Amino acid sequence: MLKKIIFKFLNLSLIFTYSAQSAESGGMPQLNPEFWISQIFWLVLTFGLLFIILSKFILPKISNNLETRKSQILENIETADKQREEAEKKVKEFDKIINDTKVEAKNVFNSERQKVLDDINNKRLSLEKDIEQEIIKAEKEIDQLKKTSQEKVTKIATETSSDLIKQLIGEDINKSSLSAIVEDLSKKEMEKHNGI
Amino acid sequence: MAANPMYQFNVYRIGPEIKINSIDISFTNASLFMVISSLAILIIFNLGTKRSIIPNKIQLLAELSYSFISKMISDTAGSKAKPYFSFIFSLFMFVLFCNMFGMIPYSFTVTSHIIVTFVLAAFIFIGVTVIGFIKHGLGYLKLFVPSGVPMVLLPLIVVIEIISYLSRPISLSVRLFANMMAGHTMMKVFGGFVVSLGIVGGWLPLGFSVALTGLEILVAFLQAYVFAILTCIYLNDALNLHH
Numbered sequence: 001m002l003k004k005i006i007f008k009f010l011n012l013s014l015i016f017t018y019s020a021q022s023a024e025s026g027g028m029p030q031l032n033p034e035f036w037i038s039q040i041f042w043l044v045l046t047f048g049l050l051f052i053i054l055s056k057f058i059l060p061k062i063s064n065n066l067e068t069r070k071s072q073i074l075e076n077i078e079t080a081d082k083q084r085e086e087a088e089k090k091v092k093e094f095d096k097i098i099n100d101t102k103v104e105a106k107n108v109f110n111s112e113r114q115k116v117l118d119d120i121n122n123k124r125l126s127l128e129k130d131i132e133q134e135i136i137k138a139e140k141e142i143d144q145l146k147k148t149s150q151e152k153v154t155k156i157a158t159e160t161s162s163d164l165i166k167q168l169i170g171e172d173i174n175k176s177s178l179s180a181i182v183e184d185l186s187k188k189e190m191e192k193h194n195g196i
Numbered sequence: 197m198a199a200n201p202m203y204q205f206n207v208y209r210i211g212p213e214i215k216i217n218s219i220d221i222s223f224t225n226a227s228l229f230m231v232i233s234s235l236a237i238l239i240i241f242n243l244g245t246k247r248s249i250i251p252n253k254i255q256l257l258a259e260l261s262y263s264f265i266s267k268m269i270s271d272t273a274g275s276k277a278k279p280y281f282s283f284i285f286s287l288f289m290f291v292l293f294c295n296m297f298g299m300i301p302y303s304f305t306v307t308s309h310i311i312v313t314f315v316l317a318a319f320i321f322i323g324v325t326v327i328g329f330i331k332h333g334l335g336y337l338k339l340f341v342p343s344g345v346p347m348v349l350l351p352l353i354v355v356i357e358i359i360s361y362l363s364r365p366i367s368l369s370v371r372l373f374a375n376m377m378a379g380h381t382m383m384k385v386f387g388g389f390v391v392s393l394g395i396v397g398g399w400l401p402l403g404f405s406v407a408l409t410g411l412e413i414l415v416a417f418l419q420a421y422v423f424a425i426l427t428c429i430y431l432n433d434a435l436n437l438h439h
Contacts, residue, residue, distance in 0.1 A: 042227035055282030061245035
């Protein structure tokens with residue numbers, strides 16, 4: 001195995017020296033002037049043609065393409081900006097409309113409520129007036145009734161008592177003294193009644 | 197011969213020999229891959245020019261590369277460098293595609309040849325210098341006189357600045373060429389190890405090969421990016437004269 005490796009190394013170094021020698025013997029082909037003129041001629045020809053075609057036909061087209069793309073992109077950005085502004089304006093308008101309608105709705109609601117409240121108040125007031133009038137009327141009636149009822153009661157009491165006495169005793173009694181007694185009694189009764 | 201890791205950089209004629217006034221300009225494998233790279237760039241980016249607001253995949257690729265390089269230029273060289281956009285775009289794409297096509301096995305890496313990268317770098321160097329002198333006149337020479345340097349050190353600094361300026365094309369070209377060549381040579385060497393060590397010992401270099409392939413794809417992109425961004429920086433010096 002070791003022998004093999006040593007052999008390979010020898011072989012390698014041999015090749016190295018061989019190639020170095022052959023390079024030396026052949027020299028660098030670059031320094032051989034045989035084809036220098038030919039190389040210069042073809043270099044000038046091909047590079048010159050390449051330069052002329054590139055600068056006259058191809059590069060202007062590429063730069064033109066780049067320019068148009070740039071301008072188109074700028075244009076697109078501009079229109080996009082414009083449209084965005086428009087959209088923002090529209091949004092503002094929309095908001096304004098919504099706000100306006102909200103305020104209007106509030107106003108309508110308030111005024112309607114006021115109307116309804118007024119109506120209710122009016123009705124209540126008139127109703128209260130009516131009720132008061134009714135109450136006053138009723139109180140008056142009650143008062144009158146109270147007065148008349150007492151008189152009537154005393155009258156009836158006088159009459160019944162005179163009738164009773166006539167039937168019991170069989171003769172008429174002075175009406176005025178009777179009514180005085182009845183009145184006195186009823187007054188006592190009333191006082192008793194009202195006193196409690 | 198295939199075991200030679202430098203063999204892959206050989207340039208050979210494809211088709212007939214073309215000569216103009218005894219100057220050989222024959223179509224070679226290097227020319228073939230230059231043509232393939234250029235055509236690939238043109239096809240891909242032409243497919244990416246469709247007029248649609250929502251891009252498809254190829255269009256997205258083209259537009260992303262466009263804005264990537266446009267951003268790179270405006271970051272490093274400012275807005276004054278806009279007229280040079282198509283040149284830097286072509287340069288970046290050409291170097292990138294040449295590097296990437298070189299990653300296909302048995303293909304040829306155009307940018308692994310010093311002459312190719314040097315011609316590109318020299319053209320950039322001369323162009324940048326010419327632009328600098330046109331924009332600032334002789335005032336462009338102020339580039340070599342940094343502000344805020346003590347008078348005693350000034351002669352030394354000016355000499356250093358001039359040397360560094362003149363070595364720009366060399367450093368720019370050698371960086372790309374050496375990276376490409378070293379990477380591809382290394383992959384070839386490890387590939388050779390896999391074959392020679394066989395089924396027993398070949399697994400380790402095979403793993404290395406896989407990792408190196410990933411690294412080389414990264415380097416292919418990175419070197420194209422560095423090449424383009426250094427061009428932008430040189431252009432920035434010529435246009436804005438910061439010193």
